[in-house]
Amino acid sequence: MSSELAQKAKIMDQEGIRRAVTRIAHEIIERNKGTDNLALIGIRRRGVPLALRLAGKIKDIEGKEVPVGILDITLYRDDLATRAQHPLVRKTEVPFSVDGKKIVLVDDVMFTGRTIRAALDAVIDLGRPKIIQLAVLVDRGHRELPIRADYVGKNVPTSRREAVSVRLLETDNGEEVVIEEKET
């Protein structure tokens, strides 16, 4: 897939990503008045390293550990019935009760909102959080559902023909956010 994409613009570099994560960590603490009852849940795949980084920053700032869970939303996708072959399922690992917690869902790119819809259903199947908030590194618009993010690293206007790729050191070679265009 990526071989058909040509890089068009780099919208965040390593420093940019670091600053955005630091700012979001501050915003999460401010909005929730500290870390009491707070937990982060990263959406596979790149939401997971971002959630761990946020937890690290929050610890630097507040000196408190915030639990981090991992969510795989494959079983909650809304396009399963139309696919000839079901995609690979990975493990959901949320080692704490979500009941009564302030949950911050973390993902890399927000696009149609369908992934977040699936993630909301997945979290609610685990229990009844007090509140669910959403943090994304990039919001590229084109929502198909009435969903918005509470914390955004960068708003990037895009066309539907473009793709936004986030690369993180934990999962990829390099650390950057780029816009790519599908070659015609």
Place this chain on the structure above:
Amino acid sequence: MGLKNKDLLGIEHFSPEEILLVLDTAASMKEIIGRQIKKVPTLRGKTVVNVFYEPSTRTRTSFELAAKYLSADSINISASGSSVVKGESLRDTSATIAALGADVVVLRHPMAGAPVLVAGQVKAAVINAGDGAHEHPTQALLDMYTVRDKKGALEGLKIAIVGDILHSRVARSDIWGFTRMGARVRVCGPSTMLPPGLENMGVEVFHRMEEALSGADVIIMLRIQLERQQQGLFPSVREYARLFGLNSEKLALAKPGALVMHPGPINRGVEIATEVAYGVQAVINEQVTNGLAVRMALLYLLAGGVAQ
């Protein structure tokens, strides 16, 4: 990435990659079984039909629960309560099930090869839940899952399978599966219950249980089918228990921490002593839970949408 065929008819033609895909998917499914609300919406609108021409508790209920946890609708047809008693053939029964719009058919049948016949007739995915003395692939997959879960890997492990190898579809599927994954399989039983040519399946054959168990990492005890005692394959239950039953003394010959497995239902005091069946090394109940996870994985992997 996925399973190559629309059906799961046996382990014999399953590749190591496919086995790993099922085991990895099952590991993800096991998390759901541990939840307070054991339900995901994945297979909404899909229909799973369990057709059992032989009695079964754990396999049938396991498939039924697996379908329910994934939000599929499941129905059960057993030979005794259906048109089968009126003389309907397997071919006609499967045509009826196809007409009902089943997405997955789970079939247990006393004749080897029955699932192949049905698979060729219906568009639905067919899962073999045991056919005669041929194969019981989901049992082998849950056995491999349990061993991998406990031992970390399958390669290089010594697996001893003890009992009535001749009539056991579990043994056949286990032998194909474990050898394919690089484990070293030994089989042991009375010579009347060891079919000729077993060596060709890549296993070592033992006639004395003590030798078979020596240094084993895993012991799989098979149920002795007491109904076959009339056929004179072994002289008496007591003698069988003495020679081929697993007790603490024989278990001590295996590696420390060796796993004791049994596909169930067990004949306590015959092939397995009570103290072993309930001992710390037995993982018989975990096999049942893992069976549920493995069957959820298979339903998920085989109940994809419309092909093409």
